[in-house]
Amino acid sequence: MTSPADVPPDLYGRRARDPFWAAASAFFNGVQRVRSLRPPAVRPVRPVDRTLALVVQEMRREAADVVSLRLGAPDGRALPAWQPGGHLDVRLPSGRRRQYSLCGDPADRRSYRIAVRRLPGGGGGSREVHDTLTEGAALTAEEPRNAFPFLARDRYLFLAGGIGITPILPMVQAAERLGADWRLVYTGRTRASLAFLDELPAGRTEVRTDDEHGVPDCAALLAAAPADAAVYCCGPAPMIDAVRAAFVPGGPATLHYERFAPAPIVDGRPFQIELARTGAVLDVPADRSALDVIREKAPTVAYSCRQGFCGTCRVSLLAGDADRRHPSDPAPDSLLVCVSRASGGKLTLDL
Numbered sequence: 001m002t003s004p005a006d007v008p009p010d011l012y013g014r015r016a017r018d019p020f021w022a023a024a025s026a027f028f029n030g031v032q033r034v035r036s037l038r039p040p041a042v043r044p045v046r047p048v049d050r051t052l053a054l055v056v057q058e059m060r061r062e063a064a065d066v067v068s069l070r071l072g073a074p075d076g077r078a079l080p081a082w083q084p085g086g087h088l089d090v091r092l093p094s095g096r097r098r099q100y101s102l103c104g105d106p107a108d109r110r111s112y113r114i115a116v117r118r119l120p121g122g123g124g125g126s127r128e129v130h131d132t133l134t135e136g137a138a139l140t141a142e143e144p145r146n147a148f149p150f151l152a153r154d155r156y157l158f159l160a161g162g163i164g165i166t167p168i169l170p171m172v173q174a175a176e177r178l179g180a181d182w183r184l185v186y187t188g189r190t191r192a193s194l195a196f197l198d199e200l201p202a203g204r205t206e207v208r209t210d211d212e213h214g215v216p217d218c219a220a221l222l223a224a225a226p227a228d229a230a231v232y233c234c235g236p237a238p239m240i241d242a243v244r245a246a247f248v249p250g251g252p253a254t255l256h257y258e259r260f261a262p263a264p265i266v267d268g269r270p271f272q273i274e275l276a277r278t279g280a281v282l283d284v285p286a287d288r289s290a291l292d293v294i295r296e297k298a299p300t301v302a303y304s305c306r307q308g309f310c311g312t313c314r315v316s317l318l319a320g321d322a323d324r325r326h327p328s329d330p331a332p333d334s335l336l337v338c339v340s341r342a343s344g345g346k347l348t349l350d351l
Ligand code: FES
Pocket: 302, 303, 304, 305, 306, 307, 308, 309, 310, 311, 312, 313, 314, 336, 337, 338, 339
């Protein structure tokens, strides 16, 4: 459509004062003004889909009961970036969700590497990886997240127990690139159980196995660290607890740790859960989580981290007063059953 500005000038270069165009111009300007007074259109916010389709490019045995998986996009495209300490929330073909630390090279944007230790008494995720996954298998995962960030420091002490080497390995390599003064103590039952030994820079790595050196004395390990070291620790729950107990806060040293298993329940009281869909009532003892008890009755209930931060185990809370034990569990009508409990009596859940 032609606008009033498109009217050709007359022979003297003046715009025509044609009454039709004057009226059209007034109308056009009026429409523009009305438009500018309207509130801006509000577009609905769409949730961002952070799901990645992945394929197992390579599986390797790294230790007696540890396999590593290299995962890439089916079309080979670049993957979202990650930093040392990051993890991948993987959905296995069975639908189980499990979190695995990224243990490859963050500069490699074409593949992620994770490693999985077989846990015979676990929830079945590690057995599924070891016994059923093969190269070429399709998986999905959430984009990497990081709950164990690696900070730039001059000095580090890394403490890794068993499969706890997975988040520590990229940190060690980052510390080496930074030119930092670092030392790693890598513990485990036997040498054969320790993955990635051949990737650890020699000279700064001390391997201590239970069969050769006995159970490590965490207080002695910490005492040997520089006074201003950043201590990064990942391993089984008893190791983390021992390091935390031995660490003296208040000095220049800092302690950073990541658990692979839930923290022990502190000040737990027994309570009951009613599963509304079946009417079953379950007793939760003081020293067990609601999730553990529910899993005995409903083995397919979804969970992943068992520590309150992934949200996988969230269920609707239909009745009862909750004792919420994690900052990410404030919603009044739902409950993270891996950590939260009843403040007394019974909780009724939509399960
Ligand atoms: S399993 Fe992750 S929050 Fe409960």
